[in-house]
Amino acid sequence: MNQPPPEPISPPAAPVRGRELRADARRNRERVVAAAQQLFATEGLGVSLDEVARRAGVGPGTVHRHFPTKEALYLAVSIDQIAQLVAEASTLTATDDPAALFTLLSRMIANGIENILVKSALSAIGFDLRTAAPELAHTLTAHVETLLARARTADLARDDVTPREIMALIAGALHAAAYAGEPSPSHLGAIILDGLRPQVR
The missing domain is CATH 1.10.10.60 (Homeodomain-like)
Incomplete structure (x- = not known):
């Protein structure tokens, strides 16, 4: 439901x-x-x-x-990016699109890769955006949960994945991007999101 x-x-x-x-x-x-x-x-x-x-x-x-300080500006940039993602997620949640989950996650991956230098700098000095902007992080995760339920109802998403696992995958995508150097956000996103779709047996 x-x-x-x-x-x-x-x-x-x-x-x-x-x-x-x-x-x-x-x-x-x-x-x-x-x-x-x-x-x-x-x-x-x-x-x-x-x-x-x-x-x-x-x-x-x-x-x-x-x-x-530069660090204060890094943090403001990252929080602003999360706020924009929350706004996009809110818009997508208000639609009836069963595939909106994948639209949002693709945007999250692209956004993270685009701002990977800032996020890496914050991580290096011990900042965790989940604690720096907990309300935004919670709201974004809540939207992912709602969109995941919708995608499951339409048989577009597998039944054994949780919202926390999805958020972990998005975070992992940024580490993969840093390791790969200059990956294509769309290609990297496609690889990750394909794993969320129901598997053909």
């Missing part, structure tokens, strides 16, 4: 001295995070905070005020 879809949640906002950011400060922060994500993915982690500020169209002081 399909579970009811979880309620969508908003991405976390950075507090300023216990208060929510003003609208203009929030917009600046979002621009910085978006610019950083693009620069880290295309030019690597050696990009300076000043270059991030230039690409975002804000002053260096704005970046340093929101993100006093």
Whole structure:
């Protein structure tokens, strides 16, 4: 029996001295995070905070005020990516598409590979996004559980896999990507997702 879809949640906002950011400060922060994500993915982690500020169209002081260290910016980029995946998952859960599970997982794998440098840097310094953004991680897993139940009802997914195992497979895909060097996200995703489909005996 399909579970009811979880309620969508908003991405976390950075507090300023216990208060929510003003609208203009929030917009600046979002621009910085978006610019950083693009620069880290295309030019690597050696990009300076000043270059991030230039690409975002804000002053260096704005970046340093929101993100006093590179690690703080890495974490913000990763949390923002999870928030975007949660939004996509919410949209897919609201549809009737029985194959939506595979659409979401393909996106999760592609997103993870695209941001593999940032995720590896966070892992190296001991950050775990499941504890850094537990509500987002829980909601994403809940969407996977709902979509998995739907796929099973349509005989599109095997009966002996759990949502936790699926999330572990996605995490494993990132390690596989790092090992392979520069794999094709679509090819790597196809290999992993084929294992979730019912096996022909």
